[in-house]
Amino acid sequence: MSDDITTVIDPVPESRRSDSTRLRRDQAGYVPAPSTSDYPAASLPAVPALPAEPLASLQANAITAWFGDHQVLDRVSLTMPAGQVTALIGPSGCGKSTFLRILNRMHELVPSASLAGEVLLDGVDIYDASRKLTEARRDIGMVFQKPNPFPAMSIYDNVIAGLKLTGVRASRDEKDYLVERSLTSAGLWKEVKDRLRAPGGGLSGGQQQRLCIARSLAIKPKVLLMDEPCSALDPTSTRVIEETMGELQKEVTIVIVTHNMQQAQRVSQQCAFFLASQGQPGHIVEHGDTEAMFGAPIDPRTYDYVNGRFG
Ligand SMILES: Nc1ncnc2c1ncn2[C@@H]1O[C@H](COP(=O)(O)OP(=O)(O)OP(=O)(O)O)[C@@H](O)[C@H]1O
Numbered sequence: 001m002s003d004d005i006t007t008v009i010d011p012v013p014e015s016r017r018s019d020s021t022r023l024r025r026d027q028a029g030y031v032p033a034p035s036t037s038d039y040p041a042a043s044l045p046a047v048p049a050l051p052a053e054p055l056a057s058l059q060a061n062a063i064t065a066w067f068g069d070h071q072v073l074d075r076v077s078l079t080m081p082a083g084q085v086t087a088l089i090g091p092s093g094c095g096k097s098t099f100l101r102i103l104n105r106m107h108e109l110v111p112s113a114s115l116a117g118e119v120l121l122d123g124v125d126i127y128d129a130s131r132k133l134t135e136a137r138r139d140i141g142m143v144f145q146k147p148n149p150f151p152a153m154s155i156y157d158n159v160i161a162g163l164k165l166t167g168v169r170a171s172r173d174e175k176d177y178l179v180e181r182s183l184t185s186a187g188l189w190k191e192v193k194d195r196l197r198a199p200g201g202g203l204s205g206g207q208q209q210r211l212c213i214a215r216s217l218a219i220k221p222k223v224l225l226m227d228e229p230c231s232a233l234d235p236t237s238t239r240v241i242e243e244t245m246g247e248l249q250k251e252v253t254i255v256i257v258t259h260n261m262q263q264a265q266r267v268s269q270q271c272a273f274f275l276a277s278q279g280q281p282g283h284i285v286e287h288g289d290t291e292a293m294f295g296a297p298i299d300p301r302t303y304d305y306v307n308g309r310f311g
């Protein structure tokens with residue numbers, strides 16, 4: 001994938017372009033949507049949600065993790081297929097968040113943390129010495145449990161905040177397009193299109209979480225990691241985010257940690273059950289199709305967990 005912002009957001013497909021948009025194609029082939037300031041919001045054309053790039057798979061091989069001498073994961077291997085939602089479930093403290101943070105190199109931010117194993121993004125190890133840390137963070141975005149927009153920053157600037165961090169430069173038109181495209185994908189555009197200059201902190205919790213999803217999408221990740229993204233939200237906002245995920249998986253591979261078994265069943269196609277027996281590091285007991293994991297699990301511990309018998 002190119003670093004160029006022009007590939008960050010997919011252009012409007014040729015067949016759906018009007019003459020005026022075709023004329024706006026710049027040298028790099030990027031087709032920006034009209035600036036939001038060019039038209040009244042109601043007349044903005046619909047932004048198509050089509051994948052720009054082939055979907056990517058993520059594969060963890062024999063991941064072992066430590067905080068100091070404390071081993072918290074033991075040889076965890078898991079394939080997270082392209083274009084699918086993989087749910088990570090398991091009791092508190094079994095290493096789900098640690099595993100998720102290893103998938104985009106955030107684990108190494110903790111001074112005492114270390115790990116063994118490999119994480120392959122479409123077959124390429126994100127921990128390879130030749131790969132930059134920023135590449136992994138750009139390709140593999142993360143949404144946290146608590147929505148964390150920059151509260152005083154405008155909705156518009158929140159969405160594009162990641163561009164600077166990843167060293168991407170964009171024109172005003174490109175940014176306008178990116179903001180609309182990312183907010184549309186995150187299911188928030190219609191609610192905020194008339195107040196893009198209002199502070200992000202003024203949105204509801206559910207809207208803030210979708211703003212954070214839009215911010216992650218703006219740098220066009222191949223994978224989106226979500227660590228209990230709905231646990232701080234009310235049921236309505238949760239439902240909106242779940243519906244958004246259904247649309248998003250057409251563009252990005254998703255890995256979600258959730259304690260909500262109904263949510264895991266609703267949103268995921270693949271599921272992995274993590275467990276840490278007393279004093280032991282976390283490992284995967286069972287993984288596979290979500291339907292099978294919930295309907296006919298092989299391991300009795302999975303059966304007990306998905307049926308709410310422990311944890
Ligand atoms: N920064 C840290 N420093 C030291 N130990 C840590 C750190 N973060 C997590 N741990 C330990 O690693 C183990 C796994 O924690 P982790 O947060 O990955 O679990 P989890 O499955 O996400 O739990 P929860 O469901 O409660 O979020 C725990 O024993 C925890 O205490």
Ligand SMILES: [Mg+2]
Nearest residue numbers: 096097098257
């Ligand atoms: Mg956690």
